[in-house]
Amino acid sequence: MKRSTFLLLLAVALSACRAQPDAGGEEAAGEDEHVELFTTPAAKMAAATSNFGYNLFRAMASRDAGANVFLAPISVSAALTQLSMGGSEQAQRQLFRALRYHSLQDPQLHNTLKDLLVSVRTPGKGLSTAARIYMARRRVKQDFLSLVEQQYGVRPKVLQGGNKDVKEINDWVARETSGKVQRLLEKPLPSNSGVNLVSAAYFKGKWVTRFGQSGAMENFQVDGGAPVRVPMMQQDNYPVKIGVDSDLSCTIAQIPMQDGVSMFVFLPDDVTSNTTLLEESLTAEFVQDLSMTLHPAQVSLSLPDLKLSYSTDLLPLLGDLGLSEWLANTDLGKISNQRLKLSSVKHKVVMETAPEGNKYPGAASVTHLSYRVDRPFLYLIRDEGSGAVLFIGRVVNPKDLTI
Numbered sequence: 548m549k550r551s552t553f554l555l556l557l558a559v560a561l562s563a564c565r566a567q568p569d570a571g572g573e574e575a576a577g578e579d580e581h582v583e584l585f586t587t588p589a590a591k592m593a594a595a596t597s598n599f600g601y602n603l604f605r606a607m608a609s610r611d612a613g614a615n616v617f618l619a620p621i622s623v624s625a626a627l628t629q630l631s632m633g634g635s636e637q638a639q640r641q642l643f644r645a646l647r648y649h650s651l652q653d654p655q656l657h658n659t660l661k662d663l664l665v666s667v668r669t670p671g672k673g674l675s676t677a678a679r680i681y682m683a684r685r686r687v688k689q690d691f692l693s694l695v696e697q698q699y700g701v702r703p704k705v706l707q708g709g710n711k712d713v714k715e716i717n718d719w720v721a722r723e724t725s726g727k728v729q730r731l732l733e734k735p736l737p738s739n740s741g742v743n744l745v746s747a748a749y750f751k752g753k754w755v756t757r758f759g760q761s762g763a764m765e766n767f768q769v770d771g772g773a774p775v776r777v778p779m780m781q782q783d784n785y786p787v788k789i790g791v792d793s794d795l796s797c798t799i800a801q802i803p804m805q806d807g808v809s810m811f812v813f814l815p816d817d818v819t820s821n822t823t824l825l826e827e828s829l830t831a832e833f834v835q836d837l838s839m840t841l842h843p844a845q846v847s848l849s850l851p852d853l854k855l856s857y858s859t860d861l862l863p864l865l866g867d868l869g870l871s872e873w874l875a876n877t878d879l880g881k882i883s884n885q886r887l888k889l890s891s892v893k894h895k896v897v898m899e900t901a902p903e904g905n906k907y908p909g910a911a912s913v914t915h916l917s918y919r920v921d922r923p924f925l926y927l928i929r930d931e932g933s934g935a936v937l938f939i940g941r942v943v944n945p946k947d948l949t950i
Contacts, residue, residue: 584835585934588651589666592659593935594831595647596624599868601829602647604939606867607859613770613820615947617857617940619748619896621667625678626744626892628660629695629703633680633882641873645865657698664699667930667937671806673752674928674937677723681706681716681736681743683890685883706743709735716745720895724749731858731895740890742879750898750928750938752804757904758782761852767945768922770820775946778852779921780900784908785848788841789918795825800918801841802848805905807932811837812850812918813925820923820943834927835934845909846916850900855940855948858895865892897950898938 585594600620607616624646631642643649653659668674680695680703687705696702706712713732720731727749736743758780766774788801796817802810811834813825865874879887928938942948 584832588653588655588659589663590934591651591653592656592663593930593933594835595651596621596660596663597831597834597934597936598647599624599645600936600939601826601831602645602868603861603864604829604941605826606864607861608822608826608941609867610864613943615855615857615941615943617855617896617898617938618894619674619676619746619750619938620936621664622676622678622746622748623861623892623894625660625664625676625699626680626746628657629678629680629699629701630742630744630879630889632657632695632698633691633879635878635880638873638876638878641870645868645870645873661699663933663935666933667935669806671753672808672930672937673750673804673806675724675727675749677720677728677745677747679703679719679745681712681745682882682887683740683742684708685885685887687883688881691882706736706740712736720745720747723747724897727751728895728897731893736891741886741888742877742882743890744892746893747895748938749896751901752806752808752810752928754902754904755803755805756782756785756906756908758785758848758850758902759908761902765849766921767851768818769944770818770923775944777945779849780852780902781847781849782908783847783915784845786843786845786909787848787918788838789844789846789916790837790841795828797825798918799837799841800846800848801838802850804928807930808937809838809929809931811927811929812920814918814920815923818922822923822925822941825925826941829925829927829939831934831936834929834936838929838931844916846918849917849919849921851920851942851945852902853898853900853942853945853948854950855899856895856897856950858893861892861894862889865889896938898940899950 585591604618631639728747760781762778764776765779767777797813797815800812923943926940
């Protein structure tokens with residue numbers, strides 16, 4: 548369903564970031580003719596990994612209502628896709644549906660995903676990821692190990708038991724993320740564990756336009772509590788694309804980053820940690836539509852200086868993605884003739900922002916708009932070239948964020 552987005556005209560002022568559309572502004576056309584947004588295998592794969600991510604993020608946000616939540620969906624997709632290579636045809640179909648691959652009709656699916664992973668991890672984009680399968684001691688089929696290694700460049704490993712596994716996994720994740728994601732595991736995996744998936748990501752992109760002020764402690768409004776003091780980045784005359792969605796009661800800004808990456812910020816009109824309506828709206832199609840319809844403007848931009856680390860086990864949420872039957876009978880016969888079950892899906896992300904950019908803001912425009920992110924919000928980090936979402940976050944209290 549196509550959403551209606553009010554585009555801001557430059558003559559409109561945002562007061563305390565409660566943006567209102569100009570009285571003379573026109574609402575975007577309602578129901579347009581259906582246009583196929585994703586036409587190439589790469590674009591369709593990026594949309595699939597994004598839609599899987601949005602579904603998983605909704606499940607995470609619902610489980611941890613009112614809390615900060617973060618996800619790097621493409622790293623989770625990579626881990627689960629590796630696992631799919633060990634399943635029966637029926638098990639693979641079930642997993643592909645949850646991963647949103649079922650409509651791709653791509654005979655080279657694994658190559659397409661591999662190429663997408665290479666593309667989004669080019670150094671300038673600021674993303675590094677890690678995804679791997681770890682298995683309990685079983686008679687593992689060498690063909691499976693070789694197939695995954697050949698396709699994705701990482702060989703599944705058999706666990707040794709105890710603290711050796713903790714060191715092995717943590718050291719590998721740290722190497723893959725240039726030392727930025729540390730201590731993914733705090734304790735050994737259970738000795739009777741079957742298959743354990745590990746996925747991790749680190750993101751530190753660079754802005755196109757720098758922030759002149761950074762680190763000033765300012766108030767951030769918290770739902771149901773006193774404001775907290777957090778470091779903020781601020782810059783006048785900052786070029787963004789912006790719009791108001793009256794249906795979602797929020798203002799949306801797209802902030803450009805270097806190497807074709809953008810940050811989308813969804814800022815509710817009110818101070819609330821209940822962002823369910825926003826979360827439910829997120830689809831690859833909606834965000835692609837935003838990237839084409841938000842209106843260029845220069846704003847006085849204030850944004851929390853984010854430095855965060857977040858970890859969780861995603862296994863309990865897979866049932867919410869339609870995988871209850873698959874979890875009950877994972878059927879991983881291509882990995883081992885002995886019965887194997889998925890025991891954990893460990894996920895850890897680290898993200899940092901910094902004020903630096905490769906440009907200074909331009910001269911002041913006639914109209915001065917304000918976009919002040921000083922209350923709970925959602926955000927996405929998106930690779931504009933492919934359309935893949937690299938990072939999704941809900942920030943309800945930045946004071947609780949640490950690395």
